[in-house]
Amino acid sequence: MGETLSGKKVAGEVIPELAAEGKKLLDRGIQPKLVIIRFGANPDDLFYEKGARKTCGQVGIAVDTRELAPDADTAALLKVVGELNDDASVHGILMMQPFPKHIDIQAVRNKIAPAKDVDGMSPFNEAKVYENDPTGFPPCTPTAVMEILKNYKIELKGKNAVVLGRSMVVGKPAAMLLLGEHATVSICHSRTADLAAAARQGDILVAAIGRARMITGHYIKPGAVVIDVGINVDKDGKMCGDVDFESAAPVAGMITPVPGGVGSVTTTVLAKHVLRAAAQAKA
Amino acid sequence: MGETLSGKKVAGEVIPELAAEGKKLLDRGIQPKLVIIRFGANPDDLFYEKGARKTCGQVGIAVDTRELAPDADTAALLKVVGELNDDASVHGILMMQPFPKHIDIQAVRNKIAPAKDVDGMSPFNEAKVYENDPTGFPPCTPTAVMEILKNYKIELKGKNAVVLGRSMVVGKPAAMLLLGEHATVSICHSRTADLAAAARQGDILVAAIGRARMITGHYIKPGAVVIDVGINVDKDGKMCGDVDFESAAPVAGMITPVPGGVGSVTTTVLAKHVLRAAAQAKA
Numbered sequence: 001m002g003e004t005l006s007g008k009k010v011a012g013e014v015i016p017e018l019a020a021e022g023k024k025l026l027d028r029g030i031q032p033k034l035v036i037i038r039f040g041a042n043p044d045d046l047f048y049e050k051g052a053r054k055t056c057g058q059v060g061i062a063v064d065t066r067e068l069a070p071d072a073d074t075a076a077l078l079k080v081v082g083e084l085n086d087d088a089s090v091h092g093i094l095m096m097q098p099f100p101k102h103i104d105i106q107a108v109r110n111k112i113a114p115a116k117d118v119d120g121m122s123p124f125n126e127a128k129v130y131e132n133d134p135t136g137f138p139p140c141t142p143t144a145v146m147e148i149l150k151n152y153k154i155e156l157k158g159k160n161a162v163v164l165g166r167s168m169v170v171g172k173p174a175a176m177l178l179l180g181e182h183a184t185v186s187i188c189h190s191r192t193a194d195l196a197a198a199a200r201q202g203d204i205l206v207a208a209i210g211r212a213r214m215i216t217g218h219y220i221k222p223g224a225v226v227i228d229v230g231i232n233v234d235k236d237g238k239m240c241g242d243v244d245f246e247s248a249a250p251v252a253g254m255i256t257p258v259p260g261g262v263g264s265v266t267t268t269v270l271a272k273h274v275l276r277a278a279a280q281a282k283a
Numbered sequence: 284m285g286e287t288l289s290g291k292k293v294a295g296e297v298i299p300e301l302a303a304e305g306k307k308l309l310d311r312g313i314q315p316k317l318v319i320i321r322f323g324a325n326p327d328d329l330f331y332e333k334g335a336r337k338t339c340g341q342v343g344i345a346v347d348t349r350e351l352a353p354d355a356d357t358a359a360l361l362k363v364v365g366e367l368n369d370d371a372s373v374h375g376i377l378m379m380q381p382f383p384k385h386i387d388i389q390a391v392r393n394k395i396a397p398a399k400d401v402d403g404m405s406p407f408n409e410a411k412v413y414e415n416d417p418t419g420f421p422p423c424t425p426t427a428v429m430e431i432l433k434n435y436k437i438e439l440k441g442k443n444a445v446v447l448g449r450s451m452v453v454g455k456p457a458a459m460l461l462l463g464e465h466a467t468v469s470i471c472h473s474r475t476a477d478l479a480a481a482a483r484q485g486d487i488l489v490a491a492i493g494r495a496r497m498i499t500g501h502y503i504k505p506g507a508v509v510i511d512v513g514i515n516v517d518k519d520g521k522m523c524g525d526v527d528f529e530s531a532a533p534v535a536g537m538i539t540p541v542p543g544g545v546g547s548v549t550t551t552v553l554a555k556h557v558l559r560a561a562a563q564a565k566a
Contacts, residue, residue, distance in 0.1 A: 124406055126409075126413055126414065127410040127413070128406075129413075166462060175470075184471050184472070185470050187468050187469075189462075191467075193441040
């Protein structure tokens with residue numbers, strides 16, 4: 001039975017370090033601040049915001065929310081982003097996604113100040129992740145994957161890492177971050193001919209396909225490290241990952257649960273990014 | 284014996300199409316123009332420039348060269364780039380690389396106007412390649428790889444594509460372009476544990492590691508399509524690729540030679556990008 005990789009444990013170890021950094025900033029007279037932008041108040045956003053506020057509170061980051069009407073247009077969003085870009089008291093900006101369909105995402109991505117873009121949506125930060133330039137902000141979720149691997153001291157150099165999924169928020173940046181740690185990286189997706197065979201090449205397997213419990217033990221190389229990025233709701237309304245934990249755990253060497261895995265580290269990474277943004281901000 | 288994939292044939296077929304586009308632009312009163320920037324006059328740069336001028340000449344693109352002194356500083360280069368950015372008669376800017384060591388490449392990359400960045404060095408174009416946004420300019424060399432695969436109607440969807448090398452000018456953009464065509468993509472490099480075994484997974488194998496004739500038949504899946512991006516000089520002073528053609532060709536299904544392969548298509552892609560830049564430029 002594979003060892004469970006606990007995101008809660010990782011967060012529990014990283015948060016005190018971040019709190020010490022937060023205190024240093026306060027001692028220098030800097031109050032780190034995150035502003036969350038959301039459209040309306042849908043339950044998923046509020047759930048994430050609650051977690052973000054809790055983690056930020058633990059490390060000394062102030063959090064404000066700017067709620068726009070659900071039908072607010074792109075111009076209204078750009079106006080808020082512009083104000084926050086110009087406000088020196090704001091160090092990080094997090095926009096809840098997905099946006100309403102009528103929003104011009106490209107315009108928003110081009111507007112956000114790269115130095116405040118703590119969830120890595122700006123083309124500048126994307127390019128830095130792609131270039132393996134550590135001064136950029138990668139999106140929080142794939143960074144959480146890397147935090148777990150690092151915390152458990154999992155060797156990546158020369159290992160086969162297989163990423164299932166090629167989204168800009170998880171799959172591609174996870175692939176680039178793993179490549180930056182010198183793993184040999186394969187990116188699989190819905191068109192991959194034999195997904196199970198491809199997945200079984202992975203010493204490290206990162207699942208980010210958004211399909212509840214699709215990845216059974218059949219997809220897993222015996223002893224592999226399995227990181228489940230999926231957050232799905234099954235037909236009984238229960239939260240579950242992309243990996244079928246019961247089937248996969250006996251094959252895997254190490255495996256993250258859902259909940260309690262990657263999701264538990266994401267807001268920790270967010271807080272880490274806000275602290276870095278605050279430390280780098282011009283006074 | 285694998286079929287030889289001729290870059291010269293591909294260029295020969297694409298250039299007349301580009302010439303027709305060039306003529307249409309001229310008919311609209313637009314003279315497409317490329318400016319090449321180089322430091323001094325080293326033989327490699329002059330060789331490439333000669334090829335670029337020939338191809339551009341065939342399709343109706345005017346070419347100017349701005350030669351800087353070998354010891355010109357970053358400020359001098361940025362000044363030239365700024366002038367060309369602002370000059371509406373210039374549609375494409377190509378900077379010969381590698382730059383002298385004293386040049387701040389990051390500053391240059393951030394300076395070039397993305398719309399004139401026909402060899403894809405700007406972070407904006409990098410981000411677009413990474414995002415699979417076709418409005419960007421990928422670097423010419425990996426795009427030449429794709430032109431050859433397209434010209435020979437090689438199916439990519441669901442195939443295993445293995446890229447050897449992870450540079451920003453070839454390996455990574457080639458991986459992204461192949462992923463955009465729905466291949467399952469693996470990126471291998473110097474730290475890959477068993478490079479030959481990894482390479483043999485490839486239905487399509489792209490070699491971009493910069494080591495003369497390293498990739499022998501032992502690295503190749505029988506019947507694979509082998510694209511050799513390497514341009515090396517062997518110990519006898521002879522130009523050769525990363526692939527040992529004599530050893531690889533009997534195993535491969537299709538294979539590019541060096542010279543006469545990818546290198547023969549690169550300036551064609553450059554010309555194609557300049558024409559697109561000219562067509563999109565605001566009058």
